Amino acid sequence: MADSTESQDTGTATARPMIEAVGLSKFYGPFAAARDVSFSVSEGELVAFLGPNGAGKSTTMKMLTGYIAPSEGFGRIAGHNMMEDRIEGSRHLGYLPENGPLYPEMTPYSMLEFFADARGMSKAQKKDQIEKVIEICDLSSVMYKATSKLSKGFKQRVGMSQALLHEPDVLILDEPTAGLDPNQIRGVRKTMKRLSETKTILLSTHILQEVEAMADRVVMINEGRVVYDGNVEDLRNIGNGDLDEAFHKLTAGATV
Template sequence: MTIETESRKPMIEAIGLSKFYGPFAAAREVTFSVGEGELVAFLGPNGAGKSTTMKMLTGYIAPSEGLARIAGHNMMEDRIEGSRHLGYLPENGPLYPEMTPSGMLSFFADARGMSSAQKKDRIDAVVDICDLSSVIYKPISKLSKGFKQRVGMSQALLHEPDVLIMDEPTAGLDPNQVRGVRKTMRRLSETKTILLSTHILQEVEAMASRVVMINEGRLVYDGDVAGLRQHGEAENGENGLDDAFYALTREA
């Protein structure tokens, strides 16, 4: 099942993306797009190829076949321009433990060539969005995992991108920390296009307008949550997302 997004400007495009490591295919002919203003959940079991696909979309690794575009920019041929539109939070975010959030954000702002005025404005903005004011001058190594995730998110937002790709932003967090990240994601979805990888199916219902699912490197579902539930009903008469997830990703 696929959802058409022609009515929205495509901001994230995977076109026949494949990644081979010798005879092993981490991803094979993955094709989908995310339109402007969508928050799409990217699902799949461990080892399904989610992180590999996200890395290809961001230009972090080159695809063996296919094309990745961010805001219309080919991420292999025009990665710098595409990256200006993109905020990327990998599963283990790029943090410097010896720095404070303030120092790290200042470092990234300088690396991006921001003016002094722009730097101050953007740091203030992301500290507010990610609720970091209480820890802004504490060493990152001393922060809880929840705050470390927020620091990682803040650097992804620093240059005010219109596209966000986030890989398991709530992995390993306690329920209160998950609640905080979820609140932040809802706030961001008002102005950003977001592709969010998660294993927490409750987050799909709470935040996503659409689901893209892969299994064993291949796309197995692209549609809304209601349509996904139908796969669970076909499995055992229940309409839970966990039943649908099992039905689409179980081993043959």
């Protein structure tokens, strides 16, 4: 397979691929959670990763980040193969898993200090970065409350803050608005748009309104396979102007 960074000289620069899934598959006995998943996300893109529950989105994201080993294929982050060079790739990556694990007895501030120390930040760098993510994620009102006492929305913000702490180039976010109320979702969307100005983002969701509100492009997966990779307008056309209908056609076995 040709290197995905290669292109013909057309007189225009080609954006660097920052997230690459190359033939990713994950088998559990005879069951394929993901099968031959391939796509890339270029520098500066915000791509929505769509699919129904159980489609293989979380499995694919875990393989991309190196959290689980693929049965076949590999993922690359900023050019680093996440099975062979995970540590260096992780320097570029902020990952927020669905219902990401937090330490309930710790405050957001103490948790951020812990993660900063784990990443080897200097005292000055730690202070600067914690202050920065507190502002980005709007956590100032809860920084010294036990995480177990926080609302779902604030817990999501705390998870986001640790993903941003080391200023990664790439964000992989699995259902960051799951379980949030409309005001909280609005806040997450605002944060995503702000972050997309400087970062490459792959955002897993099955909420179509989020696609219209935020995404540059859509990759859709169903039953472990990619069934669509393109822009929002072309996806809408599949459903005769209706994203819900397009989603149904591509994931419910109908012929497009």
